[in-house]
Amino acid sequence: MGHGLTRGRLAADAGVNLETVRYYERVGLMPEPDRTSGGHRDYRPEHRQRLVFIRRARELGFSLDDIRALIALSEPGRRTCAEVEPIAAAHLFAVRAKIEDLRRLEMVLDDAVGRCAGGTAPSCPVIEVLGGR
Amino acid sequence: MGHGLTRGRLAADAGVNLETVRYYERVGLMPEPDRTSGGHRDYRPEHRQRLVFIRRARELGFSLDDIRALIALSEPGRRTCAEVEPIAAAHLFAVRAKIEDLRRLEMVLDDAVGRCAGGTAPSCPVIEVLGGR
DNA sequence: CCTTGTTCCTGTAGTGGCTACAGGTTGCAG
DNA sequence: CTGCAACCTGTAGCCACTACAGGAACAAGG
Structure with missing residues (x-):
């Protein structure tokens, strides 16, 4: 129909x-x-x-x-540009902040995981970073 | 009590x-x-x-x-390390993927916003990227 | 025209990880 | 002993979907 x-x-x-x-x-x-x-x-x-x-x-x-x-x-x-720009710019700002956050956290994780790979240590670096034992 | x-x-x-x-x-x-x-x-x-x-x-x-x-x-x-490592490594992988995603999207946004700042163009680059008009 | 099978219809509930509220009880300081 | 802050429970809301149940409509083949 x-x-x-x-x-x-x-x-x-x-x-x-x-x-x-x-x-x-x-x-x-x-x-x-x-x-x-x-x-x-x-x-x-x-x-x-x-x-x-x-x-x-x-x-x-x-x-x-x-x-x-x-x-x-x-x-x-x-007349869009003047009104669209602040929305897009604010979002871009938020995206950049998020990237920064994730990069910091990538470094911490990468470091801990790197030390983890060592082997059968008595305590684990990842757990230690989190404050366990 | x-x-x-x-x-x-x-x-x-x-x-x-x-x-x-x-x-x-x-x-x-x-x-x-x-x-x-x-x-x-x-x-x-x-x-x-x-x-x-x-x-x-x-x-x-x-x-x-x-x-x-x-x-x-x-x-x-x-004996934690051997069991913790895959969890943390998988998460690290996901974090890196997310960073990549965000970086790509940052570039697109940055480009569009940059062209936006120009002024009172008849059509807006941000809207164009999205496929509007 | 009739059957079959796919797609569509509606309403509702679930996801993750919280956060907020209402209406009532308890704890503690003055 | 009064007053009020902090607690208690259950429930609903947030975002952006996604999935399901039970039923109706549509398109194609016979």
Whole structure:
């Protein structure tokens, strides 16, 4: 009955899990599509574009709240850059902080694991780092 | 009535949220302590040591499942290193993978934000990266 | 037209690792 | 003995999904 895309097709096309589509609709990230006479969702190409947008933004680590804002700002007729930049810059900042955190923790782990590899010591360097015994 | 530590005291000493202590007990990471006559938890120093262990392991990014294993392996009388090393090494591997992911994404973001800063362009590089318009 | 099998529908519950709240009891200091 | 802080329990919420159960609709083959 529908002449557009089914939910399964849309999800596959955009590279997103089937259930995730319904979730995005529920939280207001995806607009409610038309329905077939039988009640099945009937998507159009703009839905696919929107879903790909969301997927890419998620891959870049933006939160769903950020993505809501980015979607609003990507509507035609907006002078976007000035409004988009702070969101992206804040996220970039957070990403860099996360990298720093992980690097510090990589060093501690690497050191402990390196000393661990030695052999059958009576106490383990990894456990020691954690304050055990 | 209790001559040990209260939950609040334990949590503060170990640098952990009050409610988190109860949560760790619920999921079997912290042993159930004795109770006062009135039903309040009454912790002893070994509880604090355990909680600090958990907190440090969390800071290093270990999952609660990993931590359960590490705790078991940190019991006295275990020849730990050979058994601890694979857990820590696997985690180190995951941390490095995460750093790689974040670095890739940092580059994409940095590039887009850099081009964004330019000014009042008609279309925004960040939005373009995401496939919008 | 009818059957078959896949996809879809809805609502709900679970994941990890907490955190927060409500409504009530206990502990302790003044 | 009063007052209030800290505790008690159970439960719900957070994020971003993912999975399931029980049933209806759709597309293709006979």
